[in-house]
Amino acid sequence: MKTGLVEAMTAAALLTLSSVGCSHLPGKPGFHPETLRPDQELGFAVLYKSNCSGCHGDNGLNGAALPLNNPVYLDWAGRKHLIQIIANGVPQSAMLAFGRSGGGLLTDEQVEHIVDGMIARWGKPGVLNNADPPDYAPMSKGDVTQGKAAFLIYCARCHGADGKGISPDGQQGDATGSIVDPTYLALITDQGLRDIVVSGLPGEGMPDWREDATGKSMTDQNVTDIVAWLASQRIPFPGQPFSTSR
Ligand code: HEC
Numbered sequence: 497m498k499t500g501l502v503e504a505m506t507a508a509a510l511l512t513l514s515s516v517g518c519s520h521l522p523g524k525p526g527f528h529p530e531t532l533r534p535d536q537e538l539g540f541a542v543l544y545k546s547n548c549s550g551c552h553g554d555n556g557l558n559g560a561a562l563p564l565n566n567p568v569y570l571d572w573a574g575r576k577h578l579i580q581i582i583a584n585g586v587p588q589s590a591m592l593a594f595g596r597s598g599g600g601l602l603t604d605e606q607v608e609h610i611v612d613g614m615i616a617r618w619g620k621p622g623v624l625n626n627a628d629p630p631d632y633a634p635m636s637k638g639d640v641t642q643g644k645a646a647f648l649i650y651c652a653r654c655h656g657a658d659g660k661g662i663s664p665d666g667q668q669g670d671a672t673g674s675i676v677d678p679t680y681l682a683l684i685t686d687q688g689l690r691d692i693v694v695s696g697l698p699g700e701g702m703p704d705w706r707e708d709a710t711g712k713s714m715t716d717q718n719v720t721d722i723v724a725w726l727a728s729q730r731i732p733f734p735g736q737p738f739s740t741s742r
Pocket residue numbers: 505506508509512544547548549550551552561562564573578581582586589590591592594610683684685686687688689691
């Protein structure tokens with residue numbers, strides 16, 4: 497698991513708020529009359545850098561949150577859905593609502609520019625042609641026991657049989673940290689886990705749903721069950737000295 501997730505996200509959220517906040521003070525004269533008002537900025541680079549890169553990384557990679565520079569993720573989630581997420585946020589997560597309707601500071605047009613910019617730069621048209629990915633949203637709650645079994649088939653070789661990670665020596669592949677750590681699970685929703693399991697982590701050596709076991713794609717049910725097994729290890733108050741499973 498990456499360290500400093502909480503810190504990175506808190507810092508980024510504060511930065512986002514403070515960098516946009518001041519210029520909105522009513523009646524405050526602008527220092528730089530040549531600068532665009534924040535709600536008129538439509539350039540992708542500026543919009544992405546000032547609103548998203550703190551958590552999702554420069555160029556959409558290597559941030560604390562989901563890499564957005566992932567053609568499979570972008571195509572799978574789809575433009576319409578991406579707009580909706582960015583405007584309304586992800587409840588119970590650090591992913592804020594950026595659209596005005598959700599209490600954020602970006603106009604509808606700005607949200608669309610961010611999404612179109614991500615698709616133009618980081619998407620790959622047709623990347624999912626002839627592929628039959630699991631549905632974006634799960635169709636059922638998932639079965640924890642079957643999830644544990646599927647985890648052993650599709651994930652254990654890189655994450656260890658218990659999900660606690662493996663060190664680089666001894667096993668093939670990159671080192672992984674724990675994905676069943678309560679602190680990690682507290683910071684990600686079930687959909688966030690599903691995003692990673694289906695679309696993989698480009699640049700980090702984690703394949704998408706097609707390549708997890710040699711020659712065998714995961715089914716929609718496999719993905720749903722694996723997420724259910726991971727989620728069953730969340731505890732209500734991570735960091736507290738007791739652990740009651742939900
Ligand atoms: C304060 C940190 C933070 C900032 C700033 C932030 N995000 Fe996120 N974002 C997150 C987290 C955390 C998640 C994972 C939420 C979850 O667990 O489901 C996420 C998830 C997402 C997702 C995936 C949602 C899904 O379930 O499919 C998209 C797309 C996204 N963010 C886009 C953006 C864009 C674009 C911006 C800038 C306008 C942005 N985010 C700014 C933290 C942040």
